[in-house]
Amino acid sequence: MTPFLVTERSDAILTVRMNRPETRNALSDPEQMQEFVDLCAQLKRDRSVKVVILTGTANAFCAGGNIKDMRERGGIFGGSPYELRENYRNGIQTIPLALYELDVPVIAAVNGPAIGAGLDLACMCDIRIAGDNALFAESFVRLGIVPGDGGAWLLPRIVGMPRASLMAFTGDTIDAAKALAWGLVADVVPAAALEEEAMKLARRIAANPSHALRMTKRLLREGQHMRLDSLLELSASFQALAHYTEDHHEAVAAFIEKRAPEYTGK
Known part of the structure; x- marks a missing residue:
């Protein structure tokens, strides 16, 4: 079929x-x-x-x-x-x-x-x-x-x-x-x-980094039923992970250097 x-x-x-x-x-x-x-x-x-x-x-x-x-x-x-x-x-x-x-x-x-x-x-x-x-x-x-x-x-x-x-x-x-x-x-x-x-x-x-997209969607979903303080805790954890990705560093470098970023999903 x-x-x-x-x-x-x-x-x-x-x-x-x-x-x-x-x-x-x-x-x-x-x-x-x-x-x-x-x-x-x-x-x-x-x-x-x-x-x-x-x-x-x-x-x-x-x-x-x-x-x-x-x-x-x-x-x-x-x-x-x-x-x-x-x-x-x-x-x-x-x-x-x-x-x-x-x-x-x-x-x-x-x-x-x-x-x-x-x-x-x-x-x-x-x-x-x-x-x-x-x-x-x-x-x-x-x-x-x-x-x-x-x-x-x-x-x-x-x-x-x-x-x-x-x-x-x-x-x-x-x-x-x-x-x-x-x-x-x-x-x-x-x-x-x-x-x-x-x-x-x-x-x-x-056009945006895949890890940031997926974690942002998860925060939006969780925010529909969580208290603000709980969501902030989850956001802090996700943000700590995001800061240590290669794509975050590439995004910052591309912004400062005024060029298009090249993301790898890492």
Whole structure:
């Protein structure tokens, strides 16, 4: 079977495409979830990757759960209530645990509808940019179910509780312009230019030392649930490590000498 995640490497940037255009890149098969987990494990080991771009093939980012599978009680939606619970815990819920905790910065290039679990998947990324054709919906309630993959935790931290509640309680779809106004996405660009703009952003990020990027992301993640004094302790430890890297010394030397730095990842 063709992999769900198709990857393409450009220097220190890895583009990852969800590749099920016939289902608008819906998430239902355990194998799809495992591909996300395996990819994140690989990225933890590969220190040469500085940025990941996540996008979808064709005209959709991700349509969420496969509704046909829901109707037929197939994929992760099959079995008894106990089995369903385990399917969620060992299936789609492994994606936020793996992707959200990944130290590599991740850009979601939302190239079309990001619906239900698709919206939540975009929220697991660090930065979201959207084509002007993108659509967003926390639509679980319209199917008589709840956000089962972390959306109730993720979405309020991005758009705030009132707007997250509005999206979750109505299931309404918002367009790219409203997503930008609400802070759900950082930028909206013409659909035809989305991948180019995502790559430009990725290159700006990848121009920095990999160790500093990964530790900065970890601090941002930990800062969401730590006290200030605890975060400062962690920051001091990370900073001590950063000061002893070769890339830090190169950055300082390049700044003083007014030249472009040459980083080695050491």
